[in-house]
Amino acid sequence: MKKIVKKPVIAVGPFHPLQEEMEFFQLTVDGEIVTDIDMRLSYNHRGIEKISESLQFDQVPFLISRICGICSASHPLAYVQAAEEIADIKPPERALYVRTIINELERIHSHILWVGLAGHFIGYDTVFMWAWKYREPVLDLLEEITGNRNNYGNVKIGGCREDIPNEIKPRILKELDEIEKKMDMLTKAVLDDPVLHARLKGVGILSKADAIKYAVVGPTARGSGVDIDVRRDDPYAVYSDLDWNVITQPEGDVFAKAVVRLLETFESIKMVRQALKKLPDGPVTIEVKEIPPGEAVGHVEAPRGETFHYVRSDGGNRPVRHKVRAPSYVNVPSFKASCIGEKIADVTITLAAVDPCYSCTERVxxxxxxxxxxxxxxxxxxxxxxxxxxxxxxxx
Amino acid sequence: MSWKIWSLKKSPWVFHVNTGACNNCDIEIVNLLTPKFDVERFGIKLVGSPRHADALLVTGVVTRQAAPRLQEVYRQTSKPCVVFAIGACACDKGIFHNGYHVVGPVDKIIKEIDPNAIIAYVPGCPPKPEAMISGVVKALSTL
The missing domain is CATH 1.20.5 (Single alpha-helices involved in coiled-coils or other helix-helix interfaces)
Known part of the structure; x- marks a missing residue:
């Protein structure tokens, strides 16, 4: 008689100490090697698209900045760009610069946050404490400009809500120098650390072919050698006027993703500096009368990848349809390619490597x-x- | 004052429950552990299991999927357990108040299984880390 062998299954979630949010992973293991992974998401589903359809056009940015607290400048920007395309509005140039600066400051704090959490996940709390300490000045700058540490709500249709006062420009530049110095030290320490090399190199490899097959975006794709970046491929705000590089790494392992993120913070610092120097004078907002009927798409390179918003208007004061596709939604299924064949101890950092944001992935x-x-x-x-x-x- | 309350006030161990938040309150809670705020010097410690916890830090609107799980987590804690509703969503559902998949707020869900639960509210979107520390201190001083 044939004996049925049941493979052991390790359940992770929904509430577990590894990651902050609710998610559920089922790891089928053979000894210590993971042979299959199954995931269940959408514990966080709040029905944002439906709520958005009940709000007025200029109320929506405040709702969708709460899709994800860490990408809270990118989501509203994508929505606002779609709405401006429908109404054919050109926001003032200063507003475009302010948008770029806020978005890049957000990318700096998000990438430093990830480096810290990655250190925490592999049990290297020194990196965690360092990274989060160096992240604080960025949050202070954002608080000074927009009034809040995380949910900025700074973009609105036709411009920006808050301007960057010219008086604090020197202070921002000084802070950026400080942050760059500290990040330089942190980057050198992280990239030369033998422990991190041993833990991260060759772990959770997502090959270039798999990256294209799963259509991953953002640093996850760039860490696998796929050269995509919305800021360069379809420039919005003022990215086409700035001098910067897209960072790619060919290896596809967790270490490559860490390198991409760390080097991108320097590119962001460079961009904020240039944008502050070029910041033109003038108003940051124009009056918007109405949104005519039509449909449009806005996409923005959020810290985790391309975020995509589709808006349709029927000429009323509310969007008839608002569709959101956040970057984590396409990055998370790539676990099927990167986790299988890894040891259980390495799966935690592989799961964290795409910088997953489960509150973005909510579907029903x-x-x-x-x-x-x-x-x-x-x-x-x-x-x-x-x-x-x-x-x-x-x-x- | 029983020794249990005395020790709880001396060094509350907290467990963090996300019931459908946007990550914002969560990263501010993690921020409490990092060098700028460093609440571990007051004996406040994040633990990995609700069975070790004296207090729950609950963030987020309670979604349909999360409500039974939040109740289960609350059942597993040792009593007395202070429930902190962190952020506008946890206090009164905030901007998501008319969402079809939202059953919160936190106090309603907790009081369904324990009408005498101690609930403290820290409003803000997200509340600043200083506000959270102040909320924890105020709640503990009423025990």
Missing amino acids: AAVDSRSNVIHDYENLLRLSREKTEKIKEGKK
């Missing part, structure tokens, strides 16, 4: 618990129409 699926059928959009539409028909017939 209606599942019939009796027949296990997942209802997709057409199916739900058909069910809804059938019910309407039934009610109509019943009334007759």
Whole structure:
């Protein structure tokens, strides 16, 4: 008689000390080697797209900056660019510079945050404490400009809510010098550390072919040698006027992603400096009367990759449809390629390597618990129409 | 004052529960551990299991998926357990108040299983780390 061998399964989540958010991973293991991974997301689903359709055009940025607290400048910018394309609005030039500066400061703090967390995940708390200490001045700058440490809510249709006062420009430049000095030290320490080399090199490799197959974006793709960056490929704000480089690394392991992120912080510092020097005078906002009927797409390079917003207007004061695709939603399935074949101890850092932001990935699926059928959009539409028909017939 | 309350006030161990937050309150909570704020010098420590926790730091609107899990986490804690609702979402659902997948706020969900639960509110979006420290100190001084 053939004996059925059940493979041991390790469940991670939904509440576990590794990552802050709710997510669920099922690791099928053979000894210490992971042979399969299954994931369940969307514990965080809040129905943002639906709430967005009930808000007015200029209220939406404040909602969608709360999709994810760390990309809270990129999501509203993508939405605002879509809305401005519908209405054919050209925001003032100073506003474009302010947007660039806020977005790049956000990228600096997000990348330093990731380096710290990566150190924490592999049990190297010195890196964690250092990185988060050096991140604080960036948050202070953002607080000084926008009034809040994290949810800036600074972009609005037709410009920016808050200007960068000319008086604090020298202070920002001075702080940037300080941050660059500290980051230089941290980068050298991290990239030359033999412990980090041993833990991160050759771990969780995502090959270039797999990266293209799973359509990953942002630093995850650039760490696998895929040369994409929305800021260069389809420039928005003032990125085409600035002098900077796209960082890529061919290896595809966790170390390559760390290198990409660390070097990108320097590019961002460079960009903020140039933008501050070129900052033109003038207003930061123009008056917007109405959004005509139409549809448009806005995309922005968030710290984690390309974020994509689709907005449709029917000429009223609310968006009729607002669709969000956040970068983590395409990065997270690449675990299928990068985690399988790794040791369990290395899976934690591989899961963290794409800088996953699960509150961005929230989706909803209606599942019939009796027949296990997942209802997709057409199916739900058909069910809804059938019910309407039934009610109509019943009334007759 | 029982020795248990005395020790809880001396060094509260906290467990962090995200019930559908946007990461913002969460990174500010992690910020509390880092050199600028460093709450470990006051004996406040983040722990990895609710069974070790004296207090829960709950962030986020409670989504349908999260509500039963939050109740389960609360059941596992040793009592008395102070529940901190951190951020506007956890206090009164904030900007997501009319979401179809939102069943919160936190106090409603916790009081369903324990009507006498001690709940402290720290509003803000996100609350600054200083506000969180102040909230924890105020809540503990009322015990």
